[in-house]
Amino acid sequence: MSNSKSRLDVKKTYKLFIAGAFPRSESGRTYEVKDSKGEFVANPSLASRKDLRDAVVAARSAHGGWAGATAFNRGQILYRIAEMMEGRSAQFIDEIVALEGLTPSAAKKQVEEAIDLWVWYSGWCDKIGSIYGSTNAVSGSFYNFTIPDSLGVVAVFAPAKPSLLGLVHSLAPVLAGGNTAIVIASEKYPLSAITLSEAIGTSDVPGGVVNILTGSAAELAPWAASHMDIDGIDATGLSAAQEKEVRIAGADNLKRISTFKDGASPQRVLAFMENKTVWHPIGV
Amino acid sequence: MTFEYSSAPESRAIVTIDPVYKLFIGGKFVAPKAGKTFTTINPATEEVLAKIAYAEKSDVDKAVKAAQEGLKVWSKMAPSERGKYLYRIARIMQERAREFAVLETMDNGKPIRETRDVDIPLAAAHFFYHAGWADKLEHAGVGNNPKPYGVVGQIIPWNFPLLMLAWKIAPALATGNTVVLKPAETTPLTALLFAQVCQQAELPAGVVNIVTGDGATGAAIVNHPGISKIAFTGSTDVGKLIARSVAGTGKGLTLELGGKGANIVFEDAPLDETVEGIINGIFFNQGHVCCAGSRLLIQENIQDELLEKLKSRMSQIRLGDPLDKNTDIGAINSREQLEKITELALSGDAEGAERFSAACTIPAKGFWYPPTFFTGVTQAHRIAREEIFGPVLSVISFRTPQEAIEKANNTPFGLSAGVWTDKGSRILWTAKHLRAGVIWANTFNKFDPASPFGGYKESGWGREGGRHGLAAYLKGAK
Numbered sequence: 032m033s034n035s036k037s038r039l040d041v042k043k044t045y046k047l048f049i050a051g052a053f054p055r056s057e058s059g060r061t062y063e064v065k066d067s068k069g070e071f072v073a074n075p076s077l078a079s080r081k082d083l084r085d086a087v088v089a090a091r092s093a094h095g096g097w098a099g100a101t102a103f104n105r106g107q108i109l110y111r112i113a114e115m116m117e118g119r120s121a122q123f124i125d126e127i128v129a130l131e132g133l134t135p136s137a138a139k140k141q142v143e144e145a146i147d148l149w150v151w152y153s154g155w156c157d158k159i160g161s162i163y164g165s166t167n168a169v170s171g172s173f174y175n176f177t178i179p180d181s182l183g184v185v186a187v188f189a190p191a192k193p194s195l196l197g198l199v200h201s202l203a204p205v206l207a208g209g210n211t212a213i214v215i216a217s218e219k220y221p222l223s224a225i226t227l228s229e230a231i232g233t234s235d236v237p238g239g240v241v242n243i244l245t246g247s248a249a250e251l252a253p254w255a256a257s258h259m260d261i262d263g264i265d266a267t268g269l270s271a272a273q274e275k276e277v278r279i280a281g282a283d284n285l286k287r288i289s290t291f292k293d294g295a296s297p298q299r300v301l302a303f304m305e306n307k308t309v310w311h312p313i314g315v
Numbered sequence: 316m317t318f319e320y321s322s323a324p325e326s327r328a329i330v331t332i333d334p335v336y337k338l339f340i341g342g343k344f345v346a347p348k349a350g351k352t353f354t355t356i357n358p359a360t361e362e363v364l365a366k367i368a369y370a371e372k373s374d375v376d377k378a379v380k381a382a383q384e385g386l387k388v389w390s391k392m393a394p395s396e397r398g399k400y401l402y403r404i405a406r407i408m409q410e411r412a413r414e415f416a417v418l419e420t421m422d423n424g425k426p427i428r429e430t431r432d433v434d435i436p437l438a439a440a441h442f443f444y445h446a447g448w449a450d451k452l453e454h455a456g457v458g459n460n461p462k463p464y465g466v467v468g469q470i471i472p473w474n475f476p477l478l479m480l481a482w483k484i485a486p487a488l489a490t491g492n493t494v495v496l497k498p499a500e501t502t503p504l505t506a507l508l509f510a511q512v513c514q515q516a517e518l519p520a521g522v523v524n525i526v527t528g529d530g531a532t533g534a535a536i537v538n539h540p541g542i543s544k545i546a547f548t549g550s551t552d553v554g555k556l557i558a559r560s561v562a563g564t565g566k567g568l569t570l571e572l573g574g575k576g577a578n579i580v581f582e583d584a585p586l587d588e589t590v591e592g593i594i595n596g597i598f599f600n601q602g603h604v605c606c607a608g609s610r611l612l613i614q615e616n617i618q619d620e621l622l623e624k625l626k627s628r629m630s631q632i633r634l635g636d637p638l639d640k641n642t643d644i645g646a647i648n649s650r651e652q653l654e655k656i657t658e659l660a661l662s663g664d665a666e667g668a669e670r671f672s673a674a675c676t677i678p679a680k681g682f683w684y685p686p687t688f689f690t691g692v693t694q695a696h697r698i699a700r701e702e703i704f705g706p707v708l709s710v711i712s713f714r715t716p717q718e719a720i721e722k723a724n725n726t727p728f729g730l731s732a733g734v735w736t737d738k739g740s741r742i743l744w745t746a747k748h749l750r751a752g753v754i755w756a757n758t759f760n761k762f763d764p765a766s767p768f769g770g771y772k773e774s775g776w777g778r779e780g781g782r783h784g785l786a787a788y789l790k791g792a793k
Contacts, residue, residue, distance in 0.1 A: 163456060165781065165783070167765040169766050170765075171763070173761065175766050274563070275563030278559075282562070284727065284773060285551075285570070296458075298458060305729075305771050306767055306769070306778055308753050308766055308768070311756040311758070312758050
């Protein structure tokens, strides 16, 4: 064993998260991430259009299982993610301090809020249908009900910062609604998203339910917008000009595209859900 | 020995059609600035019914200004008072129901039995239902502080002219918005009669404005900066155009678009009831229904028996004079639509599907298409993929429930679907796996103001009707 004073750190290779695995970008590209003082921190993957398409395939394949799982089961798995996040609090805090330049106490507050917000959304899984579904009093001898149903595959452009809390605001409601997600991490502050992928990777989340790409939102947004197998986009983290382009291209398959102000709300879950109404006659 | 029906025509004496109609702006009928008109005809006789004002950009602008003025009154009014206006409108529509029914049948071509029993009562019910929401919006689950958009632009189709008007105007008014509505070019008359109802109800000026015209009039509404939200019912292609037009403007948008609904029949379905459901699913309203059950998916082992029953039932369908109370199928709404149906059906022949049409006498004048189905249809055929919007059914078989779901969902649309089986658990399993907004189990084409309506995927954005439909007109829903 070497002397601890001279011990060299074992540095991590920051990779993508697709279909439950941690691949590098198929393009072989990386980019440099610097801390708030301009010092080198990491060379995460610069995800390509092909990586995005691979993530869509993974997300589509995972959707049936995730949406078909019981709401209670999904709630437990999301809660498990919060447990794993709690265990990695120190890592989240260190990375936020380094990249966003926050004080340790401000970073700690962000991480705690993010974990608590994740717990809040996990509890919505088995309640959203009770609160926002309905039985409808139609005129006639019919039983008629409406239930919220998952939308499908949602691409998430979370706000750049707060890098962890903003990501949780965008990602957790998408998952609570039974959707699978492709997250395009903050280009400048990607470490929170990468560490979150490692928490998710150890939380019994089926592969493909969450996919996390690092790289350039400007590069990937047009491909996500025009991809015919993406059903919805949280465009909160995009600029107004990017959002407009995404809405124009997204009209090709009428993607559900939303942006959100701060704040936790079941409306964020509902924004990526459909409503299904079923009629049946009543008779003997 | 055969028994023939005697004709039983509804009298058109109850209806007075003016030779020329103006625009309804700011509570008054006003002539269009450029003085242009177009004609509307009876598609069953090709008789010209009236000249209709053609609204250009400047007329739309005037209507938007009137709606902005109307908003000052309407948004300050106590919600319960707003609701009372809607109740008034509902009652007047009920009082004048027969007049509306006859006029709708003449302008649209749909049978009087349908306008009398479906379109008009449902339109009135829509106002009655939404009237009660006006003072209960904070309980509607659409956010803590729901706010109207302001001036809403609404564009509606020709297949259910008054009913679509009601689906649009009733929730918009109940939630405190004012509207500029454009009826379809071929069916403006009941919307203009509705304008008279607004006058009789003493609705404040500018709350409802009706501008008649064509696609260019619609585009002027969509692109008007004074309008905060667009609600459109029509084709998926136009819906996508509108979505691109409003991108980046911050305007709200809801869309009710096309469909290619799968009507799935399992081997244990009660066949006689199912046949009635298939008939209702595709031939109701001449098949001019976005949620029509236009793909019939039959479990293979009952296909022959079911199709024999369907042929026999189709031979009983009465096509002809829409004003005759015995008529089941009326006129196709326009020559243009008839050409579209004809062209798509011919593609079915050309691609190798086999056609069956009910033998019926086609009247000499007007636009007609006999009830038709195709067998031997593959999923690649145009008639299995494209919306025909006419009385043409594509029959496809399946063996297992999983295959039925796969075929039913194999479409970019997701508006409606049907399922026919005696087994409760199979109904719920099928309903769960269908990617469609409205699922009719052992029934089809039922509508109600309390029941949310709208599609998954490329069938649209948002819902109309029920508690869920209110979100389309309230900003608090974000």
